[in-house]
Amino acid sequence: MTTTLTIPDLIRKKRDGAEHTRAELEQLVLGYTRGDVPDYQVSAWLMAVYLRGMTPQETADLTLVMAASGDQMDLAGLPRTVDKHSTGGVGDKTSLILTPMLAALGLTVAKMSGRGLAHTGGTIDKLESFPGWSPDLPEERFLAQARDLGLALIGQTKDLAPADGKLYALRDVTATVDCLPLIASSIMSKKLASGAHTVVLDVKVGAGAFMRTLEDGQALARAMVDIGTRAGRQVRAVLTDMDTPLGHMAGNSLEVQEAIRTLRGEGPEDLTELCVALAVEALVAHGEDEAAAEARARAALQDGSALAKFRAFVAAQGGDASLVDHPERLDVAPDRADVVAPASGFVGRLDALAVGRAVLALGGGRERKGEAIDHGVGVEVLKKPGEAVAAGEPVLRLFHRGGRGLDAARALLEGGLSVTGTAPQPQPLLLGRVN
Ligand code: URA
Numbered sequence: 559m560t561t562t563l564t565i566p567d568l569i570r571k572k573r574d575g576a577e578h579t580r581a582e583l584e585q586l587v588l589g590y591t592r593g594d595v596p597d598y599q600v601s602a603w604l605m606a607v608y609l610r611g612m613t614p615q616e617t618a619d620l621t622l623v624m625a626a627s628g629d630q631m632d633l634a635g636l637p638r639t640v641d642k643h644s645t646g647g648v649g650d651k652t653s654l655i656l657t658p659m660l661a662a663l664g665l666t667v668a669k670m671s672g673r674g675l676a677h678t679g680g681t682i683d684k685l686e687s688f689p690g691w692s693p694d695l696p697e698e699r700f701l702a703q704a705r706d707l708g709l710a711l712i713g714q715t716k717d718l719a720p721a722d723g724k725l726y727a728l729r730d731v732t733a734t735v736d737c738l739p740l741i742a743s744s745i746m747s748k749k750l751a752s753g754a755h756t757v758v759l760d761v762k763v764g765a766g767a768f769m770r771t772l773e774d775g776q777a778l779a780r781a782m783v784d785i786g787t788r789a790g791r792q793v794r795a796v797l798t799d800m801d802t803p804l805g806h807m808a809g810n811s812l813e814v815q816e817a818i819r820t821l822r823g824e825g826p827e828d829l830t831e832l833c834v835a836l837a838v839e840a841l842v843a844h845g846e847d848e849a850a851a852e853a854r855a856r857a858a859l860q861d862g863s864a865l866a867k868f869r870a871f872v873a874a875q876g877g878d879a880s881l882v883d884h885p886e887r888l889d890v891a892p893d894r895a896d897v898v899a900p901a902s903g904f905v906g907r908l909d910a911l912a913v914g915r916a917v918l919a920l921g922g923g924r925e926r927k928g929e930a931i932d933h934g935v936g937v938e939v940l941k942k943p944g945e946a947v948a949a950g951e952p953v954l955r956l957f958h959r960g961g962r963g964l965d966a967a968r969a970l971l972e973g974g975l976s977v978t979g980t981a982p983q984p985q986p987l988l989l990g991r992v993n
Contacts, residue, residue, distance in 0.1 A: 561585055565599045572606035580619040587620065591627045591721040597728060604725070604734040612739035617781060618788040620739065624747035625789075627721035631697075631753035636666045636704055640840045641754035643745060645778070646678035648766040648914035649803030649939075653681045654817035655825070655833045655859075658867035660840055661708030662858045668704035669711050670718065670752050674923045674931075677766065677914030679813065682713050683923075687811040687888055687933040691877030709871045719747045741768065742781035749786070756792040756843040758836050759783070763989055764801035766910025772797065772989055779992040792843040796835060797989040802908045802943050805829040809922045809936015809957060811888040818885045821865040828987050830859065835988055891920075891934035891959040896952035897971045904981040905941045905953060912974025913937050913954075916967035920958050935959060937971065944984055947977060 561581050563571070568586055572578065578586075586603060589595035612620065633639045640660055644650055657667045671693070674680035682693045693713035695703065703710035716723055722744050729735045749757045759782055762768070763775035779795035786793030805826045807816040819825050820833065834855045841851035858864040865882070873879035881888055899905075917923055920935035938955040941947050954971050958964045 565589070565595055569599060569603045569606060572603055572610055575610045577613050577616050578619070580623065583616070583620050583623045587623050587721050587725070588627060591724055600725070600728060601732045604729060604732055604740070607740060608734045608737045614781070614784050617739040617743055618785045621743040621746045621750065621785045622789060624719050624721040624725070624743060625750035628719055628751070629717040630751045631668070631718070633666075633668055633704075633753035633755075636668060636701070638665045638844050639754040640665045640667055640756045640758065640844070641669050641749055641752055642667075642758045642760070642836060642840070643749060644760040645745070645762050645768055647762045647800040647804060648677065648679070648910040648917075649805050649808040649813065650679060650762070650800075651684060651805065651807070651813040651817045652760065652829070652832055652836065654684060654814065654868070655820045655829070655864070656836050657709055657711070658821065658871060659833060659837050659855060659858045659864040661867045661871070662863040663837065663841060663854055665708065665840060665844065666704055667709045667711075668700065668752075668754065670714055670748065671711050672714055676925070677911055677918055677923065679808070679810070679914075679917075679923065681711070683931060683933070684810045684813050685711070685872075685877070687814045688872050688877030688881055691872060691875050693875070695875065703874050707867070707870055707874055709867060711871075711875070714748075719751045722747050736768065738774075738778055738781060742778060742785060746782050746785045750789055750791065754791075756794075756840060757786055758839045758843070759793065759795040760832070760836060761795055761797050762800035763797055764799050764910065766803070766914055767800035776990060776992065783992050794839040794843050795992040796839060797991070798832060799985055799987050799989060800910050801985060803910050803913045803939055804832065806939045806942075807936060808913050808939075809917050809920070810931070810933040811890050812936040812938065812957065814888060815885040815890075818865070818868070818882060821859065821868055823860045825859075832987060833859070839991075889934045891932065891936075891957040893958045893960060895956045895958060895964060895968065897954040897956070897968060897975065899947040899949055899951050899953050899977050901977050902949045903947065903977045903979050905943050905945050905947055906976040906978035906982050907974070908939065908943050908953075909974030912970045913939070916956070916970045919963040919966040919970060920956065921962055932959060937967070944981055
């Protein structure tokens with residue numbers, strides 16, 4: 559829809575701190591998506607949004623306009639649909655565990671997932687550690703698999719919320735990424751276009767996350783829950799710590815191995831507890847009692863039902879499912895090197911950003927979209943913050959291939975590790991909830 563205002567009028571309006579109408583946002587955003595409004599005008603507008611912010615109504619309107627800028631998935635024929643999103647972290651293999659858990663618990667997960675970018679990992683890259691597994695399913699097969707198995711996962715397509723694809727790329731080069739209404743609308747436009755009734759959000763807070771402080775994380779969580787509610791969806795968010803990596807493994811195949819251990823009920827406590835907490839949010843959103851939901855979620859990890867779903871899901875999308883029962887056969891880089899404690903004491907800081915960047919340096923992530931990655935490299939956290947260590951004892955193990963990136967990765971990890979004389983205060987993993 560076109561208003562009587564020109565594009566410079568709209569830029570001026572935001573520059574001066576006024577509120578856009580939905581029609582104005584359509585004119586700007588849909589015009590940009592079609593190619594009718596040039597990058598330079600949208601760049602100026604993005605900077606005005608960055609500096610002036612947006613009201614909750616404006617943010618919700620922007621999200622709806624972006625969600626409607628391309629195809630929208632129709633999941634109406636599927637029962638009890640749920641989607642999950644993490645704002646990105648290091649060692650965050652939660653989706654690999656949570657999605658088969660939810661399917662085993664009777665919900666339907668028909669989900670679009672992303673690849674890793676910069677220091678954060680992505681679910682699609684992790685799953686591609688299974689030779690043959692593919693995120694490219696035609697829509698009909700995707701929907702049929704979701705109906706039959708309760709779980710189907712596709713990669714990001716350019717047809718879903720294309721406005722976000724274009725705007726995100728422009729934000730990336732105009733210093734307008736770290737802007738709350740733009741992040742919230744970007745994430746939620748894809749969630750709304752993906753069609754699930756319920757969305758569970760894991761908003762990461764800390765050194766390895768987009769949101770460095772709890773206040774910023776809370777504001778982002780509130781904004782996203784508000785957008786979803788205005789759009790008639792059930793959205794629940796948890797805020798979780800990302801100062802230090804989740805679980806022990808960072809790197810694609812290593813994370814898949816740890817996810818399988820967790821699906822067998824033998825996972826690290828932090829990862830297991832997060833998966834249970836997110837499953838409870840999803841079940842409660844679908845009307846279940848909280849205590850009963852928690853018992854069911856724990857049981858799915860103990861009785862093999864979530865693992866069985868995962869095996870069937872890997873096979874359904876072309877992966878070698880025998881590796882689910884023999885994860886030791888996944889391709890893990892053969893060479894090892896350790897980072898040791900510089901003194902005796904307790905592990906203090908173990909910086910998630912440093913670990914994520916070390917995985918990147920070893921070749922396990924990409925700096926630019928489309929780069930090939932080495933699924934086998936990564937970092938194992940042998941000692942978590944708060945654990946006692948002796949001088950010279952290994953704290954971190956690097957899995958590398960022939961020394962590629964090893965010096966840089968080691969330097970990053972040494973810089974991200976501190977050993978203290980007294981045990982640090984334990985950091986809770988779950989920092990809050992927004993419903
Ligand atoms: N993830 C997104 O999808 N968009 C953002 O703006 C930030 C993180």
